[in-house]
Amino acid sequence: xxxxxxxxxxxxxxxxxxxxxxxxxxxxxxxxxxxxxxxxxxxxxxxxxxxxxxxxxxxxxxxxxxxxxxxxxxxxxxxxxxxxxxxxxxxxxxxxxxxxxxxxxxxxxxxxxxxxxxxxxxxxxxxxxxxxxxxxxxxxxxxxxxxxxxxxxxxxxxxxxxxxxxxxxxxxxxxxxxxxxxxxxxxxxxxxxxxxxxxxxxxxxxxxxxxxxxxxxxxxxxxxxxxxxxxxxxxxxxxxxxxxxxxxxxxxxxxxxxxxxxxxxxxxxxxxxxxxxxxxxxxxxxxxxxxxxxx
Numbered sequence: 001x002x003x004x005x006x007x008x009x010x011x012x013x014x015x016x017x018x019x020x021x022x023x024x025x026x027x028x029x030x031x032x033x034x035x036x037x038x039x040x041x042x043x044x045x046x047x048x049x050x051x052x053x054x055x056x057x058x059x060x061x062x063x064x065x066x067x068x069x070x071x072x073x074x075x076x077x078x079x080x081x082x083x084x085x086x087x088x089x090x091x092x093x094x095x096x097x098x099x100x101x102x103x104x105x106x107x108x109x110x111x112x113x114x115x116x117x118x119x120x121x122x123x124x125x126x127x128x129x130x131x132x133x134x135x136x137x138x139x140x141x142x143x144x145x146x147x148x149x150x151x152x153x154x155x156x157x158x159x160x161x162x163x164x165x166x167x168x169x170x171x172x173x174x175x176x177x178x179x180x181x182x183x184x185x186x187x188x189x190x191x192x193x194x195x196x197x198x199x200x201x202x203x204x205x206x207x208x209x210x211x212x213x214x215x216x217x218x219x220x221x222x223x224x225x226x227x228x229x230x231x232x233x234x235x236x237x238x239x240x241x242x243x244x245x246x247x248x249x250x251x252x253x254x255x256x257x258x259x260x261x262x263x264x265x266x267x268x269x270x271x272x273x274x275x276x277x278x279x280x281x282x283x284x285x286x287x288x289x290x291x292x293x294x295x
Contacts, residue, residue, distance in 0.1 A: 033284020111171025
């Protein structure tokens with residue numbers, strides 16, 4: 001029987017699940033995790049098909065409809081330029097998810113590589129890399145991102161780079177910790193004995209066996225990246241007008257908050273629900289991937 005076939009291996013007459021099947025089974029047992037997954041899938045759908053879903057243009061100004069309250073024509077109302085808030089929120093999901101995923105990808109690639117090299121080789125290499133990470137960790141992540149994007153200039157690409165680089169130390173430490181716990185195991189020694197090069201051992205044996213904490217941190221990291229990106233856009237260092245971004249929408253509507261609270265209410269809710277959903281999903285994945293919780 002093929003060992004890779006899911007859900008078909010039997011032991012003593014009982015069906016056993018593959019590792020992926022077991023994780024998905026335990027993830028489905030968490031209502032909060034499933035809620036988070038549903039929200040994330042909806043946001044991804046909105047981001048991919050914003051051009052089709054959005055009822056109006058995100059940039060077209062209609063000064064005769066400024067500050068309209070939610071209505072049948074404008075479900076969430078309009079902003080100070082008469083632009084449809086719902087359409088801008090839908091397009092804003094595209095920006096937020098793009099920043100979140102790409103920034104985490106940058107942090108994971110750079111931090112994962114540094115952490116794997118540090119944990120595998122140890123010695124002066126480990127000390128040197130970790131001291132640099134300690135210096136970066138001594139700077140608040142948001143402040144470090146502000147410094148980077150201020151040096152590079154505002155814009156989508158620079159925003160993703162700034163948020164990604166500011167998160168590198170977190171991933172480097174997590175990967176290093178996982179590598180330290182794995183590098184002395186027998187299958188790693190066997191790979192060295194047959195002459196496998198270090199790069200192959202790291203990429204083919206160590207990193208795949210360190211994926212559980214990396215997946216959890218990446219899920220939570222997307223939430224953190226979206227929040228940092230919204231904060232940078234709020235102070236004018238992120239996405240520039242007229243393209244919509246939730247943090248920039250909050251910043252634009254704050255001066256009208258007393259008379260037209262819907263300008264800030266809906267972008268704030270979008271940020272809150274997205275961060276909450278990603279945290280729920282991350283917590284669910286942490287529990288599903290924890291071997292101590294296996295039944």
